[in-house]
Amino acid sequence: MRADADLDLLGVLVTRRGRLMEVATVLRRYGFASIAAQLDSAGGPGHRLVQRVTDRFIDPELASASAGERLRGALTELGTTAIKLGQLLSLRPDIVGPNVASALAELRAGVPADPPGHAEDTVRAELGADVTELFREFDPTPLASGSVAQVHRAVLHDGTPVVVKILHEGVRRRVLDDLQLLSALAVWSEAVSPIAHQLRFAAVAADFDRSMRGAVDLREELANLQRFGAMFAEDPGVRIPVAYPERSSAGVLTMEEMTGHVVDDGESVRAAGWAPDELATRTASIYLTMVFRHGIYHTDPHPGNFLLNPGVITILDFGDVARISSSKREQLEDLIAAVGGGEPRSVTDALLAITDAPPGIREDEVVDDVEAQITDHLTGGVDAIDLAAVTRGVAVVVHRHGLSLPAEIALVLRVVTLLQGLAADIGADIDLRSITRPFALDLARRRLDPKVRLGRAVRTGRAWERLAETLPGELSALLDHIRREGGADLRLRDPDGIADHLVDGLLTAALVLSAGELVSRSVPPKLGSLSVPGLAVAGAAWLRYRSIRARRAGAPSAAARLRLAERVIRSARRPGTS
Structure with missing residues (x-):
């Protein structure tokens, strides 16, 4: 893995050495290096050495700026791709930290217009x-210029006013x-850095790659407008161009020119015929509809x-659009429900369910x-x-705990923050009660829908079927290992009876899995006159009873029960069992 990453990086460095030198200089x-040290709270001695060497070259005027401010300045100077990367990282405080993410959120992509004649060409x-x-009509003077494209006013032959978005010269390449x-x-950073691997740098880069390829192909935005x-x-x-x-x-990209009042502050909102609270609540409702009903x-x-x-x-600029899968939507709904409940343990469980937790995390x-950080904000209803x-x-x-949010959920949470910021800009409050009620009812209907529940049951059944096919072999191997490594000594090494619970559990699992194997092989669900599922339950009850009696008598036989469990598992795995 490391060698492959080194070779891949070397090949790119050779072909892109000019750009690399430009990036390194900035x-x-x-x-x-100082910024990276602050992003990586686990930076070791080697990291600190690189930091000391590199920091000798910092522009003195920038030395007092915060890490986020300096990173924002560097990305701005590096141009379109770097600016867009910074905007993506502003959505990932789980990677760069809340302070750096806040600084990167101020990145703005203003790029000078192309020379005269480029648009027409x-x-x-x-x-x-x-x-x-x-x-x-076609106005050769751009109406606006962004990081990827510039916009010109035009009029169709039937008199319809339109705007024409044109990629900047050479931006795609x-x-x-x-x-x-x-x-x-x-990819290379993941191969050499555990922190980069934990934060899934390669996955973040892949998401960014997909987003940017769409940004420099205006057919993507065209499809989004139509969708x-x-x-x-x-x-x-709601109006879409x-x-x-x-x-x-x-x-x-040619689209309808839209007219209306620009949203600046509360006064501009009122001048457009809206009450600020009404606008904030309506906008939030529109976005909830997009996320939870349409998944885009x-x-x-x-x-x-x-x-x-x-x-x-009227909503403008559909160059930045994201999707959220149904499974991630359900996880997000669970998190929101837990936050609404205000119970720290439930919020923690929901949060850990959607993140990649590092080994050894202290729950x-x-x-x-x-x-301290979340549920204390929920005391007022x-x-x-x-x-x-x-x-x-x-x-x-x-x-703080080295967790990694899926990009789908991190982006939704960022949109929530932007909506709250929009409400603050116009001096409004979002009426959460009125907008969440219909979505809560819709969620309840979806979760209780028989078709949805049947689909989940089928998926769960298939998962158990796969488990029944693979787990007997794995349990058999585990039992072999325990027996080889001193299973006969379990009673001596386990005066508190832990081994008995383990063995009883293994044998119970063996009986249940045996029943699953017999059923899955189309064998009638009876052994003689006994029901296989009934036998499994009876066996588990019998084991529990014998375990209690043996412990009271002071003479448990863990090794014997291990051998019995092994025989049950192996007999279940033999074809033609009857």
């Missing part, structure tokens, strides 16, 4: 026709080159992506932190819950 000037190359053929370098570095347009087609209170596929391609959602609910008209919210310490504080608390607990 990171060195911003004191990247790109349209011609991508669509095979001049702008004069495709549009009645630069992004793909950077992604190749980043992927190799992530979300259909999703809200029956809701007159109409896309024009015949005037779109990988490098050009717009990931960037900042004020600039909304336009307001009386009774209508009692996690419970204490959950109480539903209406008083501070969503941002709860989400930050989750981030603190996850980062």
Whole structure:
């Protein structure tokens, strides 16, 4: 693994050495080793040596800045891919920590417009026709310029106002080159660093790779516009721009120009005919619908992506869209239900169920932190819950204990924080009670739906069937090992009776698994006149009774029961058992 990662990285470094030198120069000037040391709380002596050597090159004007501020500056200077990576990391406080994530959340991707003529040339190359053929009017001066593309106003020949999004010159090639370098570095870091392996750097890089490839292929955004347009087609209170596929391609996207009031503050919201509390609650409800009913959602609910008209919210920029699987949705629902209950142990159990916990984690310490960071914010009832504080608390607990949130759930939690921030910007409160009630009822219906329960039962049955096929052999091997390693001495080494409980448990498992084997092999469920499942239950009860009597008599025979368990398992594994 390490050798393969080294070779892969070496190949990329040779082909991308110019870009690598540029990246290294910028990171060195911003004191990247120091930043990395703060991100890696387990940095060892070698890490500290690299930090001391590298920090000699820090720009003196940057030395007093925080780690997050310096990382934000370095990523901004490195351009499109780095900025987008920083924005992704701002969603992962479990990886970079809450303070660095907060600093990276301020990354803004303003890029100068391309030289005059680039837009027209790109349209011609991508669509095979001049702008004069495709549009009645086309403004060569960009309306706005972002990290990946710039936007121009235009008018179709039928008089429809549109905007045309055009990729920046050379951006696709630069992004793909950077992604190749980043992927190799992530795989290599996992091979050499336990921390990077625990935080799944390669998986994070793979998610980022998929996202960025979509960002530089505007056909992805076109599909998103069509998908979300259909999703809200029956809701007159939500508008999604109409896309024009015949005037779109990988490098050009033409869509309806939307009008309305920009969301700046409470006054701008009221001027658009909305009450701030009403807007905050409605927006949160829209996003809950996306996440929990459709499993696909717009990931960037900042004020600039909304336009307001009386009774209508227009959502812009569908370049950043994410999905959440049904299994992750259920885990998130369990976490939300636990948080709503306010019991630290339940929240901890739900949190550990969705994260990758490192070996040796102290669950009692996690419970204490959950109480301090999360459940203490839940004492005032539903209406008083501070969503941002709860989400930050989750981030603190996850980062402090080396847990790793799945990207699907981390992104949803970040969206929750952004929605709370939007509410704060306009001086509003989100009415959690009114928006969560219909979703709670919907959740209850889904969880109790007979089809859903049947599907789960089938999946569980298949899992037990697989277990019945594999576990007898594994138990047999375990029993062999125990017997070889001194099973006959169990009574002498275990004066408190632990071995008896272990052996009774193994034999009970053997009987139950034997029943499963007999049934799964289509053998009638009777041995003579006895029911196989009944025999398993009776055997377990008999073992318990004999165990108690033997312990009272002071003469348990663990080795004998081990041999019996082994015979039961092996007989169950023989074909044609009757």
